[in-house]
Amino acid sequence: MSKTTAKRARHAWLLATAAATMALSLTPASAQSVTLDFWDMMWGGAEYPVAAQALVDRYNAEHPDVKVVYRSVPWTNWYETFVTAIASGSAPDLSTGAGFQAVQLYDQGAILPIDDLVAGMDQNDFVPGALDALKYDGHYVGLPWAVDVRVLFYRKDVLEAAGVAVPTTWQDMRDAAKALTKDDHYGLVSSGDPGGMHWILTSAINNGGGLFDDAGKAAITGERSMEALQFLADFAADGTVNPASAGYVNDDARGAFFRGEAGFLLNGPLLPDQAGDVKDQIGIVPPLKGPHGDVGTVYWVNNVMVYNQTEHPKETMEFLAWWSDNALTLWTDGHSGNLPARKSIASNPYFQDNANVKYIMDTYLPIAKTMAATVGGTFPALNEIDGDGFLMSLMQAIWQGQPIDGPAATAQAHLEEILAN
Amino acid sequence: MSTALDRSGAPAWRDRARQMAAPEFVTPAVLLAPSIVLLLVVVAFPMVQGLYFSFTNGSLMKPGALVGLSNYAKLLATPAFWHSLQFSAVFALCNIVGCYLLGLGLALMMQMDIPGRGIFRVLLLLPWIVPSLVSIVAWRWMVADDKALFNQVITLFGGKPIYFLSDSTWAVTVVILIKIWRSFPFMMLSLLAALQSIDRSLYEAAAIDGATRWQSFWNVTVPQIKNISIVLCLLMTIWTVNDFDTPWLLAQGGPANATENLVVLAYRYTFARNDVGMGAATSFITLFILMALVFFLLRLQRRT
Numbered sequence: 001m002s003k004t005t006a007k008r009a010r011h012a013w014l015l016a017t018a019a020a021t022m023a024l025s026l027t028p029a030s031a032q033s034v035t036l037d038f039w040d041m042m043w044g045g046a047e048y049p050v051a052a053q054a055l056v057d058r059y060n061a062e063h064p065d066v067k068v069v070y071r072s073v074p075w076t077n078w079y080e081t082f083v084t085a086i087a088s089g090s091a092p093d094l095s096t097g098a099g100f101q102a103v104q105l106y107d108q109g110a111i112l113p114i115d116d117l118v119a120g121m122d123q124n125d126f127v128p129g130a131l132d133a134l135k136y137d138g139h140y141v142g143l144p145w146a147v148d149v150r151v152l153f154y155r156k157d158v159l160e161a162a163g164v165a166v167p168t169t170w171q172d173m174r175d176a177a178k179a180l181t182k183d184d185h186y187g188l189v190s191s192g193d194p195g196g197m198h199w200i201l202t203s204a205i206n207n208g209g210g211l212f213d214d215a216g217k218a219a220i221t222g223e224r225s226m227e228a229l230q231f232l233a234d235f236a237a238d239g240t241v242n243p244a245s246a247g248y249v250n251d252d253a254r255g256a257f258f259r260g261e262a263g264f265l266l267n268g269p270l271l272p273d274q275a276g277d278v279k280d281q282i283g284i285v286p287p288l289k290g291p292h293g294d295v296g297t298v299y300w301v302n303n304v305m306v307y308n309q310t311e312h313p314k315e316t317m318e319f320l321a322w323w324s325d326n327a328l329t330l331w332t333d334g335h336s337g338n339l340p341a342r343k344s345i346a347s348n349p350y351f352q353d354n355a356n357v358k359y360i361m362d363t364y365l366p367i368a369k370t371m372a373a374t375v376g377g378t379f380p381a382l383n384e385i386d387g388d389g390f391l392m393s394l395m396q397a398i399w400q401g402q403p404i405d406g407p408a409a410t411a412q413a414h415l416e417e418i419l420a421n
Numbered sequence: 422m423s424t425a426l427d428r429s430g431a432p433a434w435r436d437r438a439r440q441m442a443a444p445e446f447v448t449p450a451v452l453l454a455p456s457i458v459l460l461l462v463v464v465a466f467p468m469v470q471g472l473y474f475s476f477t478n479g480s481l482m483k484p485g486a487l488v489g490l491s492n493y494a495k496l497l498a499t500p501a502f503w504h505s506l507q508f509s510a511v512f513a514l515c516n517i518v519g520c521y522l523l524g525l526g527l528a529l530m531m532q533m534d535i536p537g538r539g540i541f542r543v544l545l546l547l548p549w550i551v552p553s554l555v556s557i558v559a560w561r562w563m564v565a566d567d568k569a570l571f572n573q574v575i576t577l578f579g580g581k582p583i584y585f586l587s588d589s590t591w592a593v594t595v596v597i598l599i600k601i602w603r604s605f606p607f608m609m610l611s612l613l614a615a616l617q618s619i620d621r622s623l624y625e626a627a628a629i630d631g632a633t634r635w636q637s638f639w640n641v642t643v644p645q646i647k648n649i650s651i652v653l654c655l656l657m658t659i660w661t662v663n664d665f666d667t668p669w670l671l672a673q674g675g676p677a678n679a680t681e682n683l684v685v686l687a688y689r690y691t692f693a694r695n696d697v698g699m700g701a702a703t704s705f706i707t708l709f710i711l712m713a714l715v716f717f718l719l720r721l722q723r724r725t
Contacts, residue, residue: 256566
């Protein structure tokens with residue numbers, strides 16, 4: 001090839017490349033869409049992620065310039081899932097998560113506050129306390145979307161067959177469990193995973209105690225909390241808790257309860273709606289009175305949080321606002337196991353015509369406290385406490401029938417270590 | 422002496438460098454380079470970074486300040502560490518003894534001319550081949566509660582159900598048995614290869630001397646497979662101490678931390694407690710213990 005020919009070929013190649021580059025850069029803006037990654041925890045059964053995906057599809061159809069990619073995240077090892085994603089720079093744009101996740105991740109520099117979004121919403125539409133539960137360091141670190149409260153359920157048919165009345169006090173509960181335990185059926189069934197650990201929180205708060213004292217110091221070995229642990233240990237000593245409980249996960253415990261193998265189960269507020277054929281056989285135990293006359297239970301304000309790593313904060317906030325306004329189908333179609341944090345959604349006949357839900361909203365929610373009971377407020381360590389396994393280990397030890405002093409002291413030391421860090 | 426290399430008065434390193442640049446050195450270096458780079462990126466760099474983390478007090482999301490050896494001191498003062506170390510030692514010892522005896526017994530059987538030997542060899546490899554997630558979840562299903570398969574068999578014979586995953590002792594037992602089940606195929610295969618390499622004339626000589634089958638086994642077979650046995654036990658120790666899958670997938674280190682080994686403890690520190698310093702310190706203490714064991718066993722092997 002002559003020099004001239006080679007030069008012409010080179011010029012032609014350069015021109016073609018430049019033309020292609022210009023063509024790409026002049027692509028109409030409407031063909032460039034923003035992609036958002038939305039990670040959503042499993043808030044219900046198999047139908048939940050289907051309903052959530054459908055809601056995302058609706059948003060995508062209404063907003064062609066934004067594409068939200070939905071991903072369902074299991075609860076197993078949820079804490080590690082988000083920690084590794086953030087640490088590796090692959091966090092989503094927004095996600096739902098555990099009750100205190102946004103607070104702790106904000107403290108680690110991973111969360112984008114949503115103050116402007118909250119300012120633009122009707123703050124009175126949120127159930128009392130929900131927004132405050134997500135206010136930390138002067139900022140709103142997450143938007144409440146659901147309230148998860150622990151409720152004690154019973155099997156109407158099982159209690160009726162045994163001639164046992166619905167308990168109203170701790171002693172009644174213990175006696176009822178004894179009366180129901182026979183022929184491989186037990187008074188109550190639980191699990192060794194977070195679902196089982198909630199017995200500790202619920203009972204401690206029920207008795208006017210909790211994980212902390214008024215000064216915010218660890219109080220697992222405090223008087224009221226130890227009474228609560230002993231209350232649980234008494235079930236194990238009586239043999240009235242299913243012996244497999246320490247090794248069960250929440251689904252195992254629910255399965256045993258739905259099969260009628262236990263009389264009582266502590267679970268989320270919409271358990272009956274997830275029970276299929278036995279829905280009508282499930283009743284709600286009125287809040288039990290502790291030995292000092294206290295009532296109470298634990299609850300979490302579950303929320304949606306936005307990550308600092310998002311490249312599209314404006315679009316993310318817009319999607320979040322839309323998701324919050326249109327979340328009703330997560331319950332009507334998805335059968336989410338929580339209660340809505342928005343009054344406008346809670347006023348829907350789906351909830352108001354549901355006697356169980358109405359009862360829980362009127363009776364359990366007013367007496368519910370978060371894990372920060374007695375000290376109040378919210379702080380990052382609560383998420384570590386929620387995700388760490390030490391309370392699960394304590395619960396497993398109790399369900400195994402171990403004396404509570406040793407395991408309680410170990411849990412106390414562990415909690416002190418977390419608070420010290 | 423070649424004048425090309427005879428640089429009287431030139432530094433020795435320059436001569437060496439020239440030798441290294443010769444084609445017979447360059448080609449192997451180029452061929453080894455990708456593996457070395459991969460090892461540096463995947464092994465060396467994370468190791469150095471992990472060592473650095475072990476001297477800090479931060480999390481994976483937020484690096485902390487240097488705190489010297491305080492993570493190590495705190496770890497050695499923590500009962501959870503000693504409990505995990507104890508369980509790791511028991512786990513490793515039981516697995517080595519169990520899978521060695523089982524593997525050796527099966528290897529000796531596989532040497533015999535029995536019908537279907539080829540099929541048995543394949544079937545016996547299955548526990549090793551099946552992915553751990555699949556096999557351990559299946560085991561969990563078989564032992565989880567009173568309706569599980571094992572308990573159905575137990576109750577069929579008139580026994581009472583055993584709550585394997587709710588009782589600490591049984592959970593430890595099940596973890597060890599599952600690990601032996603997963604490990605024996607490798608042991609069996611390696612020992613079979615070692616047995617097949619033993620010179621047959623040694624057995625003939627023993628037979629001529631009137632040795633019984635047990636005497637032949639003890640005085641011929643065992644010494645011949647001693648070296649490979651030490652190496653296999655060493656490998657199995659390392660793999661067992663570093664096993665995360667079995668205790669985690671079965672019981673998440675429970676119940677009540679009964680099956681929490683050093684690796685699970687390191688995982689919990691790093692991810693559940695957001696303390697990468699303590700997690701890294703746990704990992705490096707595990708590494709130091711294993712290195713000491715390797716050193717000791719290799720010395721033993723050299724002596725034999």
